Amino acid sequence: MRPPCAGSPADWDLDAGGPEAWRSAVRVCASCPLADRCAQLAQTFIDRGDTPRAMIWAGVAYDNSGRVIENLDAHRPALIDHKRPVRIIRTGRRPRDTVPALPAPRRHFVLGRPLAPTGTDGL
Incomplete structure (x- = not known):
């Protein structure tokens, strides 16, 4: 048997x-004949640390962080377009002729803030 989802x-x-639409999906889950098996599967994922994110699973709504949403009317999805871009900043000199035995240059992730001196010029 295929579930409605x-x-x-x-x-x-x-x-x-x-x-x-989300309330309708929760109602469909509540009347699904596979709801118990679906809830058990969701709990298995939660127990191993793979919480459902940004979805309704077994009639339970989860936000982008994996937290249960109690009030669907108050929930606002996270807009993907508003995420800050990730820039990778090289802090060491760029190797010219790389040898596989050499370690990779050290890098830092900078998320939406001005760059500051790192003090790693001599590395």
């Missing part, structure tokens, strides 16, 4: 749709 998985995606 298999036919249109986007209806269970919290990055799409809105509160009305």
Whole structure:
């Protein structure tokens, strides 16, 4: 038997749709004959640290961080376009003729803040 979510998985995606569609998905989950097996599978993933994110699974809504959403009307999906870009800054000299035995240059991730001297010029 196929669960209702298999036919249109986007209806269970919290990055799409809105509160009305999400409440409808929760109602469909509640009446699904596979709801118990689905809840057991979700709990298995949660127990091993793979919490569902930005989705409705077994009638439970999870946000982008994996926390349970109690009020679907108040939930606002995280906009992907507003994420800060990641820039990789090289802090050492660029190797010219690399030899596989040499370690890779050290790098830092800088997330949306001005660059400051690192004090690693002599490395």
